Amino acid sequence: MMKILVAIKRVVDPYVKIKVRLDETAVDTDNLKMAMNPFCEIALEEAVRLKEAGIAQEVIAVSIGPNNCQETLRQGLALGADRAVLIEQATALEPLAIAKCLQYVAIAQQVDIVFLGKQSIDGDHNQTGQMLAALLQWPQATFASKVVIKNNQCMVTREIDGGLQTVVVNMPVVITVDLRLNQPRYPALPLIMQAKRKPIDIIPANSLPIDVTSRQHILRVTAPPKRQMGIRVGSVEELVNKLRYEAKII
């Protein structure tokens, strides 16, 4: 029976509007509502469904970040993960360092599949899963919109530009998930209560044999240039005229 690891990131709630700090050093995340990265919710949902289908035996949630990531992991436990691991690290890490931490956990926990979101909605990197697969020397199935597991093989349909590609991959495998894979559930109250008793194993990042030093400096973070508001047109005819004779575009 399989063991599945799901990477979970705590991010600013996707429905909260963010602002850049006045000193232009970062996005101001102080006192903002936080949430589980939406792509991670989809990753976790898929793992839990595999457990419910009797294909997986155990689902382990892992997060890398400050101590309050425990809150996000508790949410993951309420959604169906059996236990959780927090690699505690106060400062933000680059995707490569995150991938190295995940590599450590994937090996230590002897998992068969690692599910991750295709990207987080803060850094928008879209790198961690691919990097993890490279470090583990496992195959990767990115942007998954369908996952079927049979006879120790995994069939993954990928959302690629211009269509869909289905790959057959051997396990162990790293899978990053796209929007259409599933519709995540809401946690049920009894499960939220149960989740409080599920274990979270906390490991300080600096106790691991991993160099997480930043390779990149963030020199500035600025707000994007604002687009000028245009005009209202009163009719379809006026719109067509504007596009033909003013914008000269059709």
Next chain:
Amino acid sequence: MGILVLAEHDNQHVKPATWSVLTAASELSAEITVLVAGNACQNVANTLAKVPGVSAIWLADHPAYGQGIAENIAPLMVQYAAKFTHILAPATTYGKNIMPRVAALLDISMVGDVISIIACDTFIRPIYAGNALATIQTTDTIKLLTIRATAFAKAVPATNNVPIILLADIYNSDKIVVSEEILTPAERPELTAARIVVSGGRALQTRENFQLIEQLAEKLGAAVGASRAAVDAGLVPNDYQVGQTGKVVAPELYMAIGISGAIQHIAGMKDSKVIVAINKDSEAPIFQIADYGLVGDLFTLVPALIQALET
């Protein structure tokens, strides 16, 4: 020393994003090597050999490279990486699948979705769905970048004819195989390359109604897009999605129909040259960035627009 550009193609034609990556590469160095990894893709190499500024084409032509499998293409790139100062690929699903794998194999921290090159080690990339722009300086010896195509002009093939060098190295993983590819029929221009994009939102309500958007697009020779809300509601497949989590487009004309203008959608289209919004809610945020706004019921206005374009 120079730059390696990973070309994206379908084994016959160069994908449009590749032209933009070549322009980005030319901002960094005059010595550009283009890697064409594919299967029976000599035509692609021949086309790229004509681009001014390109110094050499490396052609790795083997069935293992024909379907964009990162497990095969990444080790090929790693083998030659030390010869270059920068390695660039398009920030498409193709480039995003392969490049982080290359980066990790090289123990390098890459920079994705670059929209501006400030210096040879300093780049701007959007974060938080384009709601902030980060200027990043990297200390890695080889700089690995994916380039957002809409932010750079497209290089154009001319009459050059640089040498095509064959690479005989074959990496063929036995851990992954492509079993099927279903590509959306290409009777319309591809979303990220189209001159005009017509997008529909949740206000279309049903798949049948969404055909209105298709009809208008057909009339304009445009590509069809959609908001995430329309995708989530099952009106269209995910690859129609314009937005930070979908495709980023910057056409000459973008028409947002029945789209309110969520932050995440705007991040995917705000760099379009001209934006038209049609929405019944005059307070919809999309009007704040539209050059031409038309308030009203799309089920009346869109058929009228199709009719008006007949004349």
